[in-house]
Amino acid sequence: MGNVVFLHVSRPDVVRDINLCVSLDLGKSSYLKATHEPLFGGGILKSNGEAWAHQRKIIAREFFLDKVKGMVDLMVDSAQTLLCSWEERIDKNGGNVDIKIDDDIRAYSADVISRTCFGSSYIKGKNIFLKIRELQKAVSKPNVLAEMTGLRFFPTKRNKQAWELHKQVHKLILEIVKESGEERNLLRAILLSASSSKVDLAEAENFIVDNCKSIYFAGYESTAVTAAWCLMLLGLHPEWQGKVREEVQEVCEGRPVDSQSLQKMKNLTMVIQETLRLYPAGAFVSRQALQELKFGGVHIPKGVNIYIPVSTMHLDPNLWGPDVKDFNPERFSNAQPQLHSYLPFGAGARTCLGQGFAMAELKTLISLIISKFVLKLSPHYEHSPTLKLIVEPEFGVDLTLTRVQGAHRH
Numbered sequence: 254m255g256n257v258v259f260l261h262v263s264r265p266d267v268v269r270d271i272n273l274c275v276s277l278d279l280g281k282s283s284y285l286k287a288t289h290e291p292l293f294g295g296g297i298l299k300s301n302g303e304a305w306a307h308q309r310k311i312i313a314r315e316f317f318l319d320k321v322k323g324m325v326d327l328m329v330d331s332a333q334t335l336l337c338s339w340e341e342r343i344d345k346n347g348g349n350v351d352i353k354i355d356d357d358i359r360a361y362s363a364d365v366i367s368r369t370c371f372g373s374s375y376i377k378g379k380n381i382f383l384k385i386r387e388l389q390k391a392v393s394k395p396n397v398l399a400e401m402t403g404l405r406f407f408p409t410k411r412n413k414q415a416w417e418l419h420k421q422v423h424k425l426i427l428e429i430v431k432e433s434g435e436e437r438n439l440l441r442a443i444l445l446s447a448s449s450s451k452v453d454l455a456e457a458e459n460f461i462v463d464n465c466k467s468i469y470f471a472g473y474e475s476t477a478v479t480a481a482w483c484l485m486l487l488g489l490h491p492e493w494q495g496k497v498r499e500e501v502q503e504v505c506e507g508r509p510v511d512s513q514s515l516q517k518m519k520n521l522t523m524v525i526q527e528t529l530r531l532y533p534a535g536a537f538v539s540r541q542a543l544q545e546l547k548f549g550g551v552h553i554p555k556g557v558n559i560y561i562p563v564s565t566m567h568l569d570p571n572l573w574g575p576d577v578k579d580f581n582p583e584r585f586s587n588a589q590p591q592l593h594s595y596l597p598f599g600a601g602a603r604t605c606l607g608q609g610f611a612m613a614e615l616k617t618l619i620s621l622i623i624s625k626f627v628l629k630l631s632p633h634y635e636h637s638p639t640l641k642l643i644v645e646p647e648f649g650v651d652l653t654l655t656r657v658q659g660a661h662r663h
């Protein structure tokens with residue numbers, strides 16, 4: 254890529270060594286740093302070294318399993334708007350309706366992550382997320398001028414738009430910070446950490462703002478898009494939809510979904526794992542050797558970028574068998590996913606810290622939807638996975654919905 258050197262890695266033995274590497278000398282790639290600056294700044298997703306380790310420590314503990322268990326009720330609550338609106342639309346339309354599901358799912362995911370991050374200020378938080386989504390759209394193509402010259406200050410139309418959005422997001426987050434009380438949430442944890450470290454006010458503000466933006470990007474979009482892919486696949490595979498519905502009914506026996514029942518939904522877990530194999534939101538994992546390193550016998554000089562094409566690995570028939578392109582959740586039934594060739598949540602020390610949270614969020618939403626609605630892929634659906642920082646359905650997902658007979662009304 255111009256004068257930037259990339260090593261493409263899809264050999265499982267090299268990926269294994271990258272997975273096992275915990276050294277701070279293996280960092281996130283600085284490629285496209287200028288382009289992504291307005292979206293991530295110095296937050297956890299792109300930072301390296303001690304700065305990253307510090308942020309990881311603070312943020313990871315807010316997503317440990319015992320905390321996630323306590324968030325399932327909140328997730329069930331957040332799903333109610335979507336469930337009620339779909340029920341109403343079906344009833345009004347005489348028994349079935351065609352829906353483009355993406356915006357409703359995004360609203361659910363924004364609600365969940367916003368309540369987790371911002372507690373009672375979550376409505377203001379959602380406004381911030383909408384602006385960050387705009388920001389993401391503005392920076393989803395490489396800013397070639399900035400990358401080549403290192404200068405980010407040309408007042409191009411796109412730069413001006415990104416700066417303006419950045420300013421608004423910054424202001425809104427700081428407003429929430431000012432009004433936040435003693436309540437425990439992620440923002441509070443970030444806040445306490447920023448104020449206890451010996452940095453000046455501007456640095457502390459950036460620390461808070463950049464990490465809120467990182468969590469938004471990491472936690473909102475990827476989960477919403479995975480849910481949309483998953484429902485598309487269930488619409489296409491009625492046999493698996495039936496299995497999941499039966500399982501949910503068996504496990505819940507008419508009681509509301511909770512963290513214990515989610516744990517028992519094995520078929521649903523497999524369906525989500527298979528969705529993430531076929532449509533991993535993160536299309537590639539990238540790293541940079543900050544010092545000379547050696548993986549799988551390959552010397553990697555300092556400065557070289559490493560690029561693991563996740564989809565290529567997930568679709569390698571040598572690793573997964575001849576039915577690699579089929580939707581077959583059964584492949585996850587016995588063995589653990591093949592650790593070094595299955596990377597939907599990334600690799601090694603930088604692996605996704607929201608995995609457990611994302612799985613709980615996905616299982617909550619999908620189990621609730623499947624127990625209430627029968628899904629069929631609509632004839633309006635146009636299949637076009639597209640890469641906009643993450644892999645999303647370009648024209649959205651259209652489903653035809655009917656009610657499950659005998660399901661309780663909201």
Ligand code: HEM
Nearest residue numbers: 471472475476479534535598599600603604605606607611
């Ligand atoms: C299905 C949903 C999700 C997918 C597919 C996903 C995927 C990923 C991937 C591929 C990475 C990069 C890992 C690497 O470079 O090795 C990542 C990092 C990260 N994810 Fe997720 N993620 C999801 C949901 C979430 C959620 C819900 C949160 C938080 C609430 C979250 C927080 C993070 C954070 C903070 C990082 C950066 C970790 C670091 O650099 O130390 N993710 N995720």
